[in-house]
Amino acid sequence: MLSVENLGIQFGGLKAVSGVNYSVTPGAVNAVIGPNGAGKSTFFNLISGFYQPTSGRITFGGEDVTRMPAHKMATRGVARTFQTTSLFKELPILDNVLQGHRLRMRSGIWDAILRTPRLRSEEREARERAAFALDFVGLSPRDPRPVGMLTQEAQKRVSIAIALATDPKLVLLDEPAAGINPDETEGLVRLIRKMVDQGYTVCLIEHKMNMIMNISDHIMVLHHGQKIAEGAPREIQGNPAVIEAYLGGGHRA
Numbered sequence: 435m436l437s438v439e440n441l442g443i444q445f446g447g448l449k450a451v452s453g454v455n456y457s458v459t460p461g462a463v464n465a466v467i468g469p470n471g472a473g474k475s476t477f478f479n480l481i482s483g484f485y486q487p488t489s490g491r492i493t494f495g496g497e498d499v500t501r502m503p504a505h506k507m508a509t510r511g512v513a514r515t516f517q518t519t520s521l522f523k524e525l526p527i528l529d530n531v532l533q534g535h536r537l538r539m540r541s542g543i544w545d546a547i548l549r550t551p552r553l554r555s556e557e558r559e560a561r562e563r564a565a566f567a568l569d570f571v572g573l574s575p576r577d578p579r580p581v582g583m584l585t586q587e588a589q590k591r592v593s594i595a596i597a598l599a600t601d602p603k604l605v606l607l608d609e610p611a612a613g614i615n616p617d618e619t620e621g622l623v624r625l626i627r628k629m630v631d632q633g634y635t636v637c638l639i640e641h642k643m644n645m646i647m648n649i650s651d652h653i654m655v656l657h658h659g660q661k662i663a664e665g666a667p668r669e670i671q672g673n674p675a676v677i678e679a680y681l682g683g684g685h686r687a
């Protein structure tokens with residue numbers, strides 16, 4: 435699985451992530467939490483290849499992937515979801531998943547121009563994967579509605595399907611429950627559990643504490659870019675450094 439050693443990134447004088455040692459627990463729901471500005475999104479951008487660290491090492495499945503760009507990380511089996519604002523709102527569900535797949539697993543430009551057999555077989559495979567992924571998240575590939583007309587919760591499922599269509603081992607979920615109501619959150623919790631039951635490893639950033647405590651097997655807490663605690667939900671809830679970080683920093687529920 436994915437491990438980081440002494441991981442850090444600096445923006446100008448700001449150490450957004452610093453000296454983090456951490457291993458994702460395979461076959462589990464791993465949560466990354468922390469007050470606003472703690473470095474959670476930056477950490478995700480580092481481990482998914484969107485940012486390059488200024489210090490430390492990232493390994494995945496025993497391979498050093500420290501400077502590997504995001505599309506290569508996707509081919510190794512690391513997929514991340516984005517906020518629903520990055521969906522193509524005027525396109526139907528299936529097209530969103532196919533586009534998402536193309537952007538993440540792109541063939542070379544010559545394949546596209548020459549329509550090589552590799553591209554054609556990739557497209558066929560992409561359609562099969564998209565249908566599988568949509569079925570997995572409980573949506574229909576034949577739904578003709580533009581994605582923008584679906585509920586926020588259904589749009590979250592589309593973004594999870596885009597990640598699943600790349601056939602990942604590790605799925606990084608960026609605030610899966612943001613902007614949806616408690617009933618819909620229940621449905622997403624069941625979907626995330628199903629992902630783990632079916633063999634995916636999940637790592638998520640989330641602000642909703644109830645959800646985190648309910649769903650996570652393991653939690654890492656960041657504060658000012660540093661890891662201040664990690665462990666099972668019960669250990670984290672009672673950890674004085676964690677309580678202090680949340681009371682001292684502007685936590686949003």
Ligand SMILES: Nc1ncnc2c1ncn2[C@@H]1O[C@H](COP(=O)(O)OP(=O)(O)OP(=O)(O)O)[C@@H](O)[C@H]1O
Pocket residue numbers: 445448450468469470471472473474475476477
């Ligand atoms: N590309 C960037 N350039 C400069 N500073 C950045 C960049 N990305 C993040 N930062 C800074 O790094 C720090 C950590 O930000 P980050 O978004 O990772 O925190 P977060 O824990 O995800 O916060 P939130 O919970 O509010 O989403 C912040 O001070 C932020 O302003």
